[in-house]
Amino acid sequence: MNSALLLLLIGVPLLASALSVLITSRTFDRLLLLAVPAFVAISGIVLLGLHRSTPVLAHSVGDYVPGLAIVFVSDTFTALMLVLTSLVAFISCLFLITTGEDQYRFVPALILMMLTGVYGALLTGDLFNFFVFVEVMMLPAYALIAVTGTWRRLGIGRLYVMVNLLTSTMLLIGVGFVYGATGTVNLAVLADQGRPTGQAGIALGVVLLSLLIKAGGAPFHGWLVRTYPNTSAGMMSLFSGLHSKVGLYAVYRIYTTVYGEPAPWVNVLLVVAVASILIGALSGFGQARVRNVLGFQMTAGVGHILLGVTLLSSAALGAGAFYMIHHMITMSGLLLIMGAVEQTYGTGSFRKLSGLASRERWATVLMVLGLFSLVGLPPTSGLWGKVGLITAATDFGGGFGWVLVAAIVIGALISLLALQRTWRNTFWGPPMQTYRPDSAETGRAPAEPIVRSVRIPARLLAPATVMIGVSVALFAYPEPLLDLTHRAATGLLDHSDYIQAVLTP
Secondary structure: OOHHHHHHHHHHHHHHHHHHHHOOOHHHHHHHHHHHHHHHHHHHHHHHHHOOOOOOEEEEEOOOOOOOOEEEEEOHHHHHHHHHHHHHHHHHHHHHHHHOHHHOOOHHHHHHHHHHHHHHHHHEOEHHHHHHHHHHHHHHHHHHOOOOOOHHHHHHHHHHHHHHHHHHHHHHHHHHHHHHHHOOOEHHHHHHHOOOOHHHHHHHHHHHHHHHHHHOOOOOOHHHHHHHHHOOHHHHHHHHHHHHHHHHHHHHHHHHHHOOOOOOOHHHHHHHHHHHHHHHHHHHHHOOEHHHHHHHHHHHHHHHHHHHHHHOOHHHHHHHHHHHHHHHHHHHHHHHHHHHHHHHHOOOEOOOOOOHHHHOHHHHHHHHHHHHHHHOOOOOHHHHHHHHHHHHHHHHOHHHHHHHHHHHHHHHHHHHHHHHHHHHHHOOOOOOOOOOOOHHHHOOOOOOOOOOOOOOOHHHHHHHHHHHHHHHHHHHOOHHHHHHHHHHHHHHHOOHHHHHHHHOO
């Protein structure tokens, strides 16, 4: 495969975004929204096959000296993330099309521009261009998060903009400090220089801190749990599978490539991971809407994923990558279930929903499986995610490893209780006879109470069915994904192929 074809994974969504603006056709927009992530997902699958024989594929734009050129790199971890982010984007866009949210002017173009930034951030091989693509990803999100124009969404959009502008400034300053201390921002060159110390270590610490804030790890999670749940369910699914996961991907890539062994400040990362797990699980008790509870579960998921780089072994990185994939799939599925509920019943509030289990049998089955997956129970992918992390922590040994095991187990128990409360307040209880939609959540004027014959249309549950079905399939057949995550972890720890592919003319 010609390495220059990697540029198509960025150029195609960028071109599609421009075409969406120029050609005002809803059918054409919908075709682009589904075709672009499908194209990148198929390309990612092809790359996964290619990386069995060619561990790293790199392309330098122009005829510049290796190490100075703008470089795009793909390995097993990158290709895996291309497939999963595209899957989440495809299913989320399908839901947005089903609900009609794609009809707002420029929404398709903004989503496609955001995907351009996501794919660029995954493929780039230097820190400055990573910052550029992160900004390409974030700028459309400032509009998408408040797309319906309700006062609540405009307010949370302002918070989202302020926090992310601040962290983007931190990221740029950190990248500048890295260049000032090392003379390069190319990851392969940084890896070839060996473990950073002194000013270089501090500079990379600033970069990683900004990424942890963007990912929504505790104690920096407040902005995420206030903004994401207050946009639409489809947009929340899109953001949860793309934005925070790009930040975590970058943490994995930068930390393993530059350090290759636990950093002197690894205990800080340990505290962030454990705090994210426990705070995310516990905070669900104080929420009155299902998607707010799921927002805090996103924070808990960040903590679990960070355990991979905290332990920094092949088993831990593989388990962390598996958990990241599981969390993207499960969280998207749960958010889209609640999106279908909110579209039909006009609310996701505990006070206004009751007895959905007796009214919505298929939604109930999907919700049970999704909640099981978050806790780590069979028959879902969450079981293998939690088992992999616990196994890696016990293999590490010592007090450090057992602290992490305790955090995982206690976090799972607290999450079980918090999610049981969510279940009791929405799906259990007496069946509703009538209800009144909440205009603040739906963006529509309040309606009269609806009679009990209303049911969730099958088309609204189809996207969630796909995602929860994937989670169950990963429980039944985890071996292919476990093999891929193991290869990804091996590639993250062994930099020789990465350095050679990027720096060899």
